[in-house]
Amino acid sequence: MKFITSRNRQQHERLWFFESIRLWRDERTGQLVVMWRRGRFLGFTIGLLLFLYFGFVAALTWWIQALAPGIPVTYAQNLNPVQWLTLPRVWSAYEQSQSDQLEKLSATLRPAPPGLSAPSAPSVNPAAASKLDIAAEPFSPLLAQFFAHNGGSAKLLAIHSINIQGNVTLPVGNTLHFSLVKKMPDKVRLNIHDNLSTNESTLVTDGNTTWKWTDDPFKNGVRQAFPSEAAAMIREVMYCDVAIEAANHSGNITEPDAADHHFDLQLPYGMRARIFPDPDTWRPGRIQIDYERDGKPNTNVITVEEWMTVAGFPEPARISVTLNGQPLLDCRFESIIYNSGMYDILFQPPMGAPITSPNAPPAASTPEPQPAPNPALITAPPLAPGA
Numbered sequence: 001m002k003f004i005t006s007r008n009r010q011q012h013e014r015l016w017f018f019e020s021i022r023l024w025r026d027e028r029t030g031q032l033v034v035m036w037r038r039g040r041f042l043g044f045t046i047g048l049l050l051f052l053y054f055g056f057v058a059a060l061t062w063w064i065q066a067l068a069p070g071i072p073v074t075y076a077q078n079l080n081p082v083q084w085l086t087l088p089r090v091w092s093a094y095e096q097s098q099s100d101q102l103e104k105l106s107a108t109l110r111p112a113p114p115g116l117s118a119p120s121a122p123s124v125n126p127a128a129a130s131k132l133d134i135a136a137e138p139f140s141p142l143l144a145q146f147f148a149h150n151g152g153s154a155k156l157l158a159i160h161s162i163n164i165q166g167n168v169t170l171p172v173g174n175t176l177h178f179s180l181v182k183k184m185p186d187k188v189r190l191n192i193h194d195n196l197s198t199n200e201s202t203l204v205t206d207g208n209t210t211w212k213w214t215d216d217p218f219k220n221g222v223r224q225a226f227p228s229e230a231a232a233m234i235r236e237v238m239y240c241d242v243a244i245e246a247a248n249h250s251g252n253i254t255e256p257d258a259a260d261h262h263f264d265l266q267l268p269y270g271m272r273a274r275i276f277p278d279p280d281t282w283r284p285g286r287i288q289i290d291y292e293r294d295g296k297p298n299t300n301v302i303t304v305e306e307w308m309t310v311a312g313f314p315e316p317a318r319i320s321v322t323l324n325g326q327p328l329l330d331c332r333f334e335s336i337i338y339n340s341g342m343y344d345i346l347f348q349p350p351m352g353a354p355i356t357s358p359n360a361p362p363a364a365s366t367p368e369p370q371p372a373p374n375p376a377l378i379t380a381p382p383l384a385p386g387a
Contacts (some may be wrong), residue, residue, distance in 0.1 A: 002192050008335055012213040021041050021044075021051070023090060027249070036350055041372070043246040056076060057075065057078045057079055060078055060084075061074065061075045061078045065089070072106070074200075075193070076198045076200055076215070077216060077217075077218075077350070079198065080216050080218065080219065082218055082219075083216075083218060086218070086350070086352045089351050089352060090219070106330060137352065139153070139250070142261075142263060143232070143246075143250070143253065143255075143260060145282060146243070146246070146263075146277050146282055146284075147243065147246075147247060148282075149277075149281065149282030149283070150243035150282065150283065150284075150313065150314060151243065151312060151313045151314075155239075155312075155313075156243055156247035156248075156313075157247050157248065159244055159313075159338045159339060160182065160183065160184055160339055161181070161182065161183045161184065161338070161339055161340060161341065161342040161349065162180075162181070162182045162184075162241055162244070162336065162337070162338055163179075163180075163335075163336070163337040163340045163342075164178075164179065164180040164181070164182075164240065164241075164333060164335070164336050164337075165177075165178070165179050165180075165333070165334045165335045166178055166180075166331060166332055166334050166335075167331070167332050167334065168192075168329050168330070168331045169329065169330045169331075170328075170329055171327050171328070171329070171331075174194075176192050176193065176194055177193055177194075178190065178191065178192045178193075179191045179262070180236070180237070181342055181346060182237065182241070183342045183344075183346075183347065184248050185207075185209035185243070185248040185249065185341075186205070186206075186209055187205065187206055187344070187346075187347040188203075188204070188205050188233060188237055188347070189202070189203075189204045189205075189347055190202070190203045190204075190233055190236065191308050197297050198215075199215060200214070200215060201213075201214050202214075202217070203225060203229065203230075203233045204346075204347055204348065205225075205230065205233065205347065206344070206347045206348060207347075209224065210224065210225040210230040210233065211223065211225060211349045211355075212222055212224075212225040212229060213349070213353070217349065217353040218350065218352065218353050218354070221353065221354040221355065221356040222349040222350070222353050222355050222356065223355070223356045224353065228293065230268075230269070230357060231268070231271060231291065234267055234268055234269065234271065235267075235271065235289050235291070235300060238265075238267070238273050238287060238289060238302070239287075239302055239316070239319060239331060240315055240316050240319070240336065241315065241336075242275060242284040242287060243252070243284060243313070243314075244273065244313075245265070245275065246263075246265055249265060252264070253265050253266075254266075261276065261277065261279055262274055262275055262276045262277070267289070270291065270292065271289060271290065271291040272289070272290050272291070273288070273289045274287070274288040274289075274290070275287050275289055276288070280358050281314075281322060283307065283314050284304070285303070285304045286292055286301070286302070286303055286304070287301070288300070288301050288302075289301075289302070289304040295352075298323065298324055299324055299325075300322070300323055300328070301321070301322045302319055302320075302321050303319060303320050303321075303322075304318075304319050304321055304325040305317075305318045305319060306315045306318040308333075308336075310336045310337075310338065311338055313338075315333070315336050315349055316333060317332070317333055318330070318331065318332045318333070319331050339347060
């Protein structure tokens with residue numbers, strides 16, 4: 001084999017693969033001849049390896065997400081080869097979670113053993129029982145009309161999980177992509193990433209504890225979210241699916257004594273969502289969320305600018321949000337999917353990721369370090385100092 005370097009334009013034009021290399025066998029000597037441009041060949045080789053690597057990551061992630069939508073695996077996580085070592089454990093946990101849920105379901109349907117003098121009471125899933133009780137409760141005329149015009153309380157309660165994709169544009173002009181997964185009534189996973197980079201921020205709650213991590217959780221660790229971050233995620237959950245949220249938390253709804261055409265939904269952390277249905281369509285076209293931060297009152301106003309229909313239910317297609325009368329963000333929802341199947345493992349920190357202790361709370365004289373007004377969204381990298 002003989003290696004030669006191309007030296008002129010005529011030789012360059014005879015090369016293959018972006019003018020990087022050419023192989024042939026000398027007819028006179030029978031020797032294999034390789035002519036190449038070292039710099040161009042090196043760039044082509046590195047580019048090919050990167051293409052194969054990113055293609056493998058994309059195919060692997062897509063394959064896992066297609067086979068098991070409940071597994072918390074993202075493209076950004078799989079860019080780290082260390083993450084590949086944890087995939088068998090994550091898959092095993094997913095299969096175990098699926099097996100446990102099937103076992104619980106079969107237990108509710110299993111007949112009573114023969115030979116008993118009196119059959120035992122039929123087993124009922126507690127979550128299903130609570131929803132049946134809610135559906136059986138008599139609603140006030142206002143709520144009854146609201147639920148009836150937004151799909152009906154029984155159909156609203158039949159939605160067990162919601163998968164939402166969309167984009168958020170901030171006042172400064174940058175756009176972030178988000179994915180929001182909800183498993184009713186209180187499990188949430190919110191992922192935000194920059195459209196121009198792989199930087200991302202994730203908030204997860206199982207209904208009791210909220211965790212947060214940025215970028216790769218196996219490298220940066222997972223910590224418990226600040227109360228301000230957890231409260232911000234609850235506010236963002238109210239940006240859409242308002243009728244579904246109200247149906248699942250009807251016990252927290254109060255109506256004012258006055259004849260105003262609205263009702264209040266009490267949220268955690270002392271927050272209150274005031275819902276104003278449109279008097280003609282009964283769609284929740286305006287939501288006002290009141291809360292305190294650093295001892296000062298704050299008000300978020302969510303206004304629906306455009307609507308779409310999802311499986312017969314009205315959902316926002318675009319909303320605008322203000323904070324104390326100033327523009328906060330503009331959000332466009334690309335897709336909303338109901339009952340796509342979400343397993344509880346999706347609402348837990350990634351298995352094997354280091355869990356770090358939350359930062360110590362600041363002294364009473366110093367305000368708690370707060371992210372920007374919309375923490376889960378605006379704290380997406382580049383991170384604000386102290387976030």
